[in-house]
Amino acid sequence: MGELKLMKGNEALAEAAIRYGADAYFGYPITPQSEVIEYLSEQNPYERTGMVVLQAESELAAINMVYAAGAAGKRVMTSSSSPGVCLKQEGLAYIAGAEVPCVFADVVRGGPGLGTIQPSQADYFQNTKGGGNGDYRNIVLAPSSVQEMCDFVALGFDLAFKYRMAACILSDGAIGQMMEKVILPEQKARMTEEEIKAKYPWALTGRARGTQHRVITSLDLDSAKMEEHNRALQRKYKEVEANETRYEMINCEDAEYVFVAYGSSARIAQKSVQLGREAGLKVGLLRPITLWPYPTKAIDDLIKKGVKGFLSVELSCGQMIEDVRLACNGRVKAEHFGRVGGIIHTPEEVLEAMKKQIIGE
Amino acid sequence: MASFKGAISVDTERCKGCGVCVVNCPMGVISLAKEVNGKGYNYAYMAEPDKCIGCASCGIVCPDGVISVYKVKL
Amino acid sequence: MTVQDIIKPENLVYQKSKLLTNKPFHYCPGCGHGTVHRIIAEVLEELGVDDRTIGVSPVGCAVMAYDYFDVDFVEAAHGRAPACATGIKRVWPDKIVFSYQGDGDLAAIGTCETIHTCNRGENITMIFVNNGIYGMTGGQMAPTTLEGMKTATTPYGRKATLPAGAGFDGIPNNGYPLHITELIAHLPGTKYVTRQAVYDPAHVRNAKKAIKKAFENQINGKSGVNFVEIVSNCNSNWKMEPVAANKWLVENMLPEYPLGDIKVDGKLVEK
Numbered sequence: 170m171g172e173l174k175l176m177k178g179n180e181a182l183a184e185a186a187i188r189y190g191a192d193a194y195f196g197y198p199i200t201p202q203s204e205v206i207e208y209l210s211e212q213n214p215y216e217r218t219g220m221v222v223l224q225a226e227s228e229l230a231a232i233n234m235v236y237a238a239g240a241a242g243k244r245v246m247t248s249s250s251s252p253g254v255c256l257k258q259e260g261l262a263y264i265a266g267a268e269v270p271c272v273f274a275d276v277v278r279g280g281p282g283l284g285t286i287q288p289s290q291a292d293y294f295q296n297t298k299g300g301g302n303g304d305y306r307n308i309v310l311a312p313s314s315v316q317e318m319c320d321f322v323a324l325g326f327d328l329a330f331k332y333r334m335a336a337c338i339l340s341d342g343a344i345g346q347m348m349e350k351v352i353l354p355e356q357k358a359r360m361t362e363e364e365i366k367a368k369y370p371w372a373l374t375g376r377a378r379g380t381q382h383r384v385i386t387s388l389d390l391d392s393a394k395m396e397e398h399n400r401a402l403q404r405k406y407k408e409v410e411a412n413e414t415r416y417e418m419i420n421c422e423d424a425e426y427v428f429v430a431y432g433s434s435a436r437i438a439q440k441s442v443q444l445g446r447e448a449g450l451k452v453g454l455l456r457p458i459t460l461w462p463y464p465t466k467a468i469d470d471l472i473k474k475g476v477k478g479f480l481s482v483e484l485s486c487g488q489m490i491e492d493v494r495l496a497c498n499g500r501v502k503a504e505h506f507g508r509v510g511g512i513i514h515t516p517e518e519v520l521e522a523m524k525k526q527i528i529g530e
Numbered sequence: 531m532a533s534f535k536g537a538i539s540v541d542t543e544r545c546k547g548c549g550v551c552v553v554n555c556p557m558g559v560i561s562l563a564k565e566v567n568g569k570g571y572n573y574a575y576m577a578e579p580d581k582c583i584g585c586a587s588c589g590i591v592c593p594d595g596v597i598s599v600y601k602v603k604l
Numbered sequence: 605m606t607v608q609d610i611i612k613p614e615n616l617v618y619q620k621s622k623l624l625t626n627k628p629f630h631y632c633p634g635c636g637h638g639t640v641h642r643i644i645a646e647v648l649e650e651l652g653v654d655d656r657t658i659g660v661s662p663v664g665c666a667v668m669a670y671d672y673f674d675v676d677f678v679e680a681a682h683g684r685a686p687a688c689a690t691g692i693k694r695v696w697p698d699k700i701v702f703s704y705q706g707d708g709d710l711a712a713i714g715t716c717e718t719i720h721t722c723n724r725g726e727n728i729t730m731i732f733v734n735n736g737i738y739g740m741t742g743g744q745m746a747p748t749t750l751e752g753m754k755t756a757t758t759p760y761g762r763k764a765t766l767p768a769g770a771g772f773d774g775i776p777n778n779g780y781p782l783h784i785t786e787l788i789a790h791l792p793g794t795k796y797v798t799r800q801a802v803y804d805p806a807h808v809r810n811a812k813k814a815i816k817k818a819f820e821n822q823i824n825g826k827s828g829v830n831f832v833e834i835v836s837n838c839n840s841n842w843k844m845e846p847v848a849a850n851k852w853l854v855e856n857m858l859p860e861y862p863l864g865d866i867k868v869d870g871k872l873v874e875k
Binding site: 192229237260375376382385387 | 625654655656657658660661667668670671673674675676677678679680681684687688689690691692694696699700716717
């Protein structure tokens with residue numbers, strides 16, 4: 170049993186990185202996630218585990234530090250918020266192309282542009298559909314509690330190293346800032362040089378004499394090789410889709426109408442389910458935990474079981490709804506309900522939207 | 531006074547015929563061949579082998595590292 | 605004594621470093637990149653650190669430098685090589701880390717990373733090849749392009765005059781040649797800052813000594829950037845033959861970018 174603490178989501182994320190045995194965090198302050206680097210700086214993880222913490226000159230520099238340190242076989246993390254994550258897209262495309270593992274957290278705020286510092290889920294597209302250049306994917310984990318802010322660090326690193334790709338923890342200002350109790354895991358040891366060399370033969374640790382030197386690059390000017398590299402990436406992504414799709418279903422066993430919501434929206438929609446059930450409506454909640462890979466099959470299964478409609482509840486103007494509709498493929502009604510600009514929807518208005526937009530009078 | 535005699539071997543297929551070795555040879559040993567290599571470059575060669583003292587200036591200045599230098603004490 | 609009598613393994617006095625792979629350089633004939641690659645490889649071989657060296661290649665002509673060095677390498681995004689080198693050195697302080705960049709990479713798009721890496725005093729070696737032009741993209745103006753120098757984007761010559769009077773008066777102003785090396789030498793985070801060239805054997809020898817010092821400092825030290833600028837050529841985009849380009853370099857580049865040590869052991873060299 171781990172240690173029970175009351176913490177902010179951002180702090181839990183930072184503490185989880187130390188306890189996972191992460192080797193480094195490179196970041197740049199931006200509201201509403203500056204607590205991550207502040208907490209790490211205050212904790213002095215270099216004394217605790219040898220973990221390096223560096224405030225970079227920009228998000229661009231930070232993600233490129235992550236890229237190269239990840240290429241060198243280390244467990245490296247960064248975090249930012251929406252406009253900062255825009256800047257990180259350059260590095261994330263290189264990370265995808267060069268197949269470098271890393272974890273990054275996006276504590277989303279409202280946009281576009283400088284937008285607002287209030288919570289938002291408007292960067293669903295940015296993180297699930299790419300954002301950088303090229304045909305690539307990042308694993309996207311959506312925590313809906315402080316506990317998951319903690320737990321998804323370990324999950325993210327495990328998946329990132331299993332598949333040699335970036336894992337995104339897509340949070341929002343509400344989850345990042347709120348305090349909840351959290352059970353922290355035991356401290357794990359950082360990997361030694363010998364362990365890294367044995368486990369990750371691709372890692373740049375200095376080539377041993379008599380062996381082939383290693384190159385981590387996203388470039389190949391040979392079209393045939395570049396096509397095969399892209400095909401190999403897609404095969405990897407298919408494998409991730411097959412093995413790593415995660416979601417939670419609440420009250421879906423007999424549901425006729427289902428809310429689809431992630432992160433803080435899922436917490437509100439869960440209350441809407443309760444209110445709906447009290448009013449005699451057969452409503453349930455599908456909470457995607459991985460936004461990529463998306464739980465398309467879960468929606469398909471629900472339709473086959475008789476669900477007649479879905480309401481995608483988002484703190485955005487309608488982004489995840491596209492994936493819900495793709496999964497529905499026109500078979501049942503799928504609509505969007507969202508509040509934006511930093512306003513968080515109430516359980517009552519979410520239920521009302523379900524009644525009006527999906528169930529009908 | 532000891533004197534030296536040198537010789538160079540040029541990897542002619544990799545030579546790009548830039549001529550930087552030609553102008554940097556203090557003894558005027560090297561010229562570019564009239565013939566070309568597989569890539570179409572007039573490669574460097576020892577036009578005046580008897581004058582070579584093995585100073586290695588050509589090797590040191592060659593951008594493509596195609597010149598090896600040998601030297602014997604007479 | 606015939607040439608065949610001399611060309612024997614026991615008489616070998618110079619050959620390309622074993623730390624270079626067998627892949628022929630893709631650089632244009634006479635390009636200084638090849639020479640700089642050669643002497644870096646020689647230094648790494650002489651220092652015996654090939655099994656713990658990690659290089660960072662740029663975007664630009666040297667993007668595929670990783671194909672030529674028989675050491676581990678990561679290819680950075682445009683301008684971010686110093687950030688990449690920082691990332692590696694921070695997590696592997698005992699590895700020997702170097703970045704290799706051109707003028708557009710280091711002094712235009714990557715200026716921020718260059719300055720802050722130097723300011724943090726990362727214990728790394730930075731190699732900066734300055735030929736005053738963008739090579740890979742086809743000869744556009746670089747931050748280090750000389751005043752009056754014609755490039756694809758300054759076809760009438762770089763003009764660095766401040767616009768007369770208030771505001772823009774129609775005269776194109778491309779700014780002044782950027783002396784990034786002098787700039788970073790003034791930062792307390794730099795330990796060794798020098799400018800060298802590789803157009804003739806004497807200067808190649810000096811440049812090699814400088815690069816060796818830049819690596820020795822890293823091996824023996826704990827902090828401080830070791831920065832070596834090499835003033836080089838770009839025959840193709842200068843539209844000159846290699847030998848003529850080297851002559852032009854001496855006559856035009858060197859007056860703007862004079863050679864020599866700028867900072868040694870953390871102290872600015874008095875001129």
